[in-house]
């Protein structure tokens with residue numbers, strides 16, 4: 157008997173859901189997007205229509221806030 161213990165509905169941590177504006181495909185950021193990493197950024201491509209949905213900074217890197225807001229691939 158554990159009167160003080162009751163099941164608590166803990167919602168799973170919300171993950172950002174990305175939507176393809178071209179074909180409507182949707183998935184979480186760590187879903188089935190095709191991620192192309194380059195430099196300090198990563199492109200998220202739709203697995204269905206190959207549209208680049210978004211470009212996000214790679215979280216593994218420590219980016220200086222306010223220094224270069226936009227991801228820019230300068231190429232080599």
Ligand SMILES: [Zn+2]
Pocket residue numbers: 176177178179180181202203204205206207
């Ligand atoms: Zn798509």
